[in-house]
Amino acid sequence: MIYNLSDVTLAHSSSKGSVPVVRDLNLLIPERDFLAIVGPSGSGKTTLLNAMAGFLKPVSGTVLYRDTDLASLDPAEAAAYRNREIGLVHQFFNLIDDMTATENVMMPLLIRGNTLREARRAAAEILDQLGLGKLARRRPPRLSGGEQQRVAIGRALAGRPSVILADEPTGNLDRATTRDFMSLLGELHRAEPLTIVLVTHDQEVAAAATHRLDLGEVTACQRTA
Amino acid sequence: MKDRGRRPSHVTCALARGWYSSWRTYVCQPLRALRNAAIAITVIAGIIYFAAMMPAFNWHYTAAGQRAGFGWTVELPWPSDESAKTVEHLRSSLARPTLVWDGGPAILSASSGRARKDVPVRFMEPADRRALALTYHPGLIVKSVATARGLILDTITADRVGARLGDTVKLTWDGVPADGSTTRAYRVSALVLPTEQTFGALVLSPEVVTRQGVAVFLPKGLSAVQAAALTRQSSAISKSDAERTDLERLNNIIARNTRYVLTWVSLCLYVGFLYRDNADRMRAGRKRYAVMLSLGLAPKALSRITLAEQLVWGLATAGPAVLLGTWALTSSTGMYLPTDTIFAMLGYALVLNAIVGTALAARFRSTIRRLPIARLLAEG
DSSP, X not given: OOEEEEEEEEEEEETXXXXXXXXXXXXXXXXXOEEEEEOSTTSSHHHHHHXXXXXXXXXXXXXXXTTXXXXXXXXXXXXXXXXXXXXXXXXXXXXXXXXXXXXXXXXXXXXXXXXXXXXXXXXXXXXXXXXOGGGTTOOGGGSXXXXXXXXXXXXXXXXXXXXXXXXXXXTTSOHHHHHHHHHHHHHHHHHSOOEEEEEOSOHHHHHTSSEEEEGGGOSSXXXXX | OOOOOSOOTTHHHHHHHHHHHHHHHHHSSHHHHHHHHHHHHHHHHHHHHHHHHGGGSOOOOOHXXXXXXXXXXXXXXXXXXXXXXXXXXXXXXXXXXXXXXXXSSOOXXXXXXXXXXXXXXXXXXXXXXXXXXXXXXXXXXXXXXXXXXXXXXXXXXXXXXXXOTTOEEEEEETTEXXXXXXXXXXXXXXXXXXXXXXXXEEEEEESSOOSOOEEEEEOOOOOHXXXXXXXXXXXXXXXXXXXXXXXXXXXXXXXXXXXXXXXXHHHHHHHHHHHHHHHHHHHHTHHHHHHHHHTTOOHHHHHHHHHHHHHHHHHHHHHHXXXXXXXXXXXXXXXXXXXXXXXHHHHHHHHHHHHHHHHHHHHHHHHHTTOOHHHHHHOO
């Protein structure tokens, strides 16, 4: 198993204090799984994803990534985990606007310590694979939403992570672009040894996953055909 | 999985990206970059201009200065009756408010034979000084009866050229130094108008105030009308001087303390502006910092990058600001600033920028761990 969540209770801070949103969750995610986490607003989807990304420590229980408790990592280890093991994709893309598409994709590699040449070459390859070769020198404000999200995928994949954590990646995309994006995600999942955990409220998006977790009525993991 | 990974062998590369990112942030968004840079440079230049100009401002004499009193001593070689008249005239003239001033340790008194009469004199010394070289016509000799020539009168009435309170004056007579030695500089310490019956006096003291002085007595022989006119004009000039003059004895202390105070005020303004400007930029960059942390940038590395950003920004604004401020100062006042002074100001600005930038980066370092990364990433 790549992720093992045991009796995890998660809470998020509000003006009224800490509010539990996930209680006593047990979840096993196998390697190379494609899991969609669905549920109504406020059910804790994003909170769960943040816990798996190491941004949030559980109130109780453990979140294990390959038998390592994420809550036990110090800041440097947590940073290394996020740089090497996971790739994040967000609803609002979160690209750095003053950097080109290539430079955005290069960032995780530079943080890791790759040379400029290595990072630039790897970024160019990724962008070519994603069909963005001609847009490599454009900055995000000059890219469409779909293109920006592809760049974000490229940045998430740059470090050859084991896991892609995507929080509402199609939230800002139109229907056609959403289909293209999910098609791309499916291809990547088939081609690469990737585990994908995707949070969405879109049932059509969730249908593209092989597994589905509904936090609105959490009892067990359901397999979708 | 507790693997910190290969220690980045290109930390400088990450730093360079930080600088590069900062540069791109401000250069590749030209309008915002220009606006912010213009504001920063203008404010900093204005503070430098203000601080540099302040010491040149004049201050009114203080009550403490008024209470202090001095007297001048001068030998009067004339017959006693003329001496007495001159002394009385000096006394009455110098007692006027427009001519009051607390000065150095010199004394003005009159002696006739063994009789000695002290005249309390208070002088005013303007803060601005102009160096003049005056050549007096032959016959107008210190400590002697002056002939009736109009030159010295001109120096009293001239408001454009001529000896005024505080002026630095070099006396020569037809090119010959007054005291027979090398040309010596004096300061005009007092002006007393002559009247038809009495001599006037142009009291000079050396640059370094001592008890030694020179009194140049002015020719007498004005008509009452002329004396009245000259009195009015000289009073106007003297009053103007009085309003613009400082106390010599307290001036150095006041000016020095004032410069210190104003330097501290300008320093606080400068630092405050830098802090506010940089803090605003860091606040605006929180989203970017959150993204970089989510990509696996270690908090310590982010601290280094923000420090680099602060220092680069400080360098980029300090130089133009100092140059702009000094240009404004020299072009508006005609003041000459030596090159080493400009370099000193530049160094001062750079050091301040570095201190403020480092302090901000250190403060940011303590808050990195509390940065709401998840919330910032979820924001549009």
